[in-house]
Amino acid sequence: MKIRNGFVSNSSSSSFILYGVEVNGEDADMHQMAKDAGLKVIFGEYDTYVGLIESGETEHGIVGDMRDDETRIQFQERIKKALPENLREKAGWHSESWYNG
Numbered sequence: 001m002k003i004r005n006g007f008v009s010n011s012s013s014s015s016f017i018l019y020g021v022e023v024n025g026e027d028a029d030m031h032q033m034a035k036d037a038g039l040k041v042i043f044g045e046y047d048t049y050v051g052l053i054e055s056g057e058t059e060h061g062i063v064g065d066m067r068d069d070e071t072r073i074q075f076q077e078r079i080k081k082a083l084p085e086n087l088r089e090k091a092g093w094h095s096e097s098w099y100n101g
Contacts, residue, residue, distance in 0.1 A: 015097030016063070018042055019079050020051015021090045037082040040065070044096040051079050051091070 020039065023030055024047075034041045034050045042049045052065035054075065066075045080088045 015095070016042065016044075016056030017054045017093065017095045018049050018051050018056075019054060019076055019091065019093055020049050021083065021087050021092075022094060023048050023050055033084065039079065039082050044094075045098040047094075047096070049094055050083070050087075051094075 020042075023041075030050060031041050033039075039050055039052060042051070042053065052075070053063055054066050054072075055064045057063070066072075070078070076091070080091050083091060
């Protein structure tokens with residue numbers, strides 16, 4: 001018997017825990033800023049975020065951008081430094097999960 005520690009899902013569900021900011025719309029400048037800063041634009045079910053995923057799972061497997069040698073505080077600080085100064089105060093934890101089926 002296999003015991004799994006972590007998120008459990010099937011191909012029609014997704015979930016993530018992200019540190020970053022919620023942004024509205026699909027602004028091309030935001031996409032370029034995220035790419036230049038080493039951040040990701042993540043599309044949730046209803047909202048769009050810029051930041052990095054701490055942990056999560058999609059139909060493609062477990063994903064996460066937190067480094068093995070990094071604490072949560074270091075992870076948060078790395079993301080805040082990458083965000084434009086006007087967005088740093090808005091940074092926080094976001095989580096989403098959804099099921100399509």
